[in-house]
Amino acid sequence: MSLLELKGVRIAYGQAVAVQDLSLHLDKGEFVSLIGHNGVGKSSTVKAIAGLVKPASGTISFEGEEIQGKDPGAILRKGIAVVPEGRRIFTRLTVKENLTVGATVRKDRSGTETSYEEMIERFPVLGKYAQRMAGLLSGGEQQQLAIARALMSTPQLLLLDEPSLGLAPQIVDQVFDLLGQLRDQGTTIFLIEQNAAQAIRASDRYYVMRTGGIIQVEAQGGENADISQIEADYLHFGKV
Ligand SMILES: Nc1ncnc2c1ncn2[C@@H]1O[C@H](COP(=O)(O)OP(=O)(O)OP(=O)(O)O)[C@@H](O)[C@H]1O
Ligand SMILES: [Mg+2]
Numbered sequence: 065m066s067l068l069e070l071k072g073v074r075i076a077y078g079q080a081v082a083v084q085d086l087s088l089h090l091d092k093g094e095f096v097s098l099i100g101h102n103g104v105g106k107s108s109t110v111k112a113i114a115g116l117v118k119p120a121s122g123t124i125s126f127e128g129e130e131i132q133g134k135d136p137g138a139i140l141r142k143g144i145a146v147v148p149e150g151r152r153i154f155t156r157l158t159v160k161e162n163l164t165v166g167a168t169v170r171k172d173r174s175g176t177e178t179s180y181e182e183m184i185e186r187f188p189v190l191g192k193y194a195q196r197m198a199g200l201l202s203g204g205e206q207q208q209l210a211i212a213r214a215l216m217s218t219p220q221l222l223l224l225d226e227p228s229l230g231l232a233p234q235i236v237d238q239v240f241d242l243l244g245q246l247r248d249q250g251t252t253i254f255l256i257e258q259n260a261a262q263a264i265r266a267s268d269r270y271y272v273m274r275t276g277g278i279i280q281v282e283a284q285g286g287e288n289a290d291i292s293q294i295e296a297d298y299l300h301f302g303k304v
Pocket of ligand 2 (some may be wrong): 225
């Protein structure tokens with residue numbers, strides 16, 4: 065049984081159909097990327113999984129249970145945490161407060177404290193600026209905060225919507241390294257990216273999405289993945 069499975073998912077905003085008929089799956093412990101250009105329906109897919117939009121039809125199953133249309137809090141409690149597009153940290157809260165918010169689904173106070181200690185060990189800059197307003201952090205620091213906030217709920221599945229957008233290449237490398245480490249520690253990773261080459265190399269498996277949320281390619285990722293076809297497609301749009 066897959067950890068996450070989408071079958072025939074359709075997402076529409078009024079008359080506008082963002083995703084026509086999407087099926088994909090992630091097995092437990094996998095690192096899977098979903099690659100696609102602007103407007104193909106990546107964020108709509110993320111929002112549907114996270115419970116922020118209700119699919120018009122189709123099913124989204126997590127651990128064999130249908131979750132489509134459930135509210136975001138319930139989905140988070142089941143073990144799916146999201147690093148949303150544009151990070152969406154709470155700019156007027158401190159770094160520590162942002163992290164604490166990420167743990168509100170946890171019932172145990174001591175667990176929250178332990179997770180906090182783990183996060184500032186993993187992301188030292190967050191410990192250094194714990195009492196600083198999050199809005200004052202740099203883009204790369206805010207991205208680390210967004211990932212750490214999601215990890216505070218100790219999710220089974222971490223869903224990231226374009227975490228590398230707007231970051232310096234060196235910071236992007238750090239984010240990818242971190243995702244690899246998390247996968248090695250047992251977290252299932254679903255990475256949405258336009259940064260195709262790097263995402264594919266970091267992944268066990270990847271999908272390429274076309275307009276309307278149509279899956280064009282499903283293939284194995286990894287350091288030696290053949291990305292020539294993907295590069296050819298992307299070069300057509302002027303980016304790799
Ligand atoms: N709330 C909304 N109301 C109407 N249309 C929307 C809404 N959100 C997204 N869309 C449309 O749905 C389509 C898919 O958008 P989506 O944000 O899912 O794409 P994306 O692949 O994440 O794009 P990007 O790479 O630019 O983030 C687009 O045509 C977009 O204009
Ligand atoms: Mg998007």
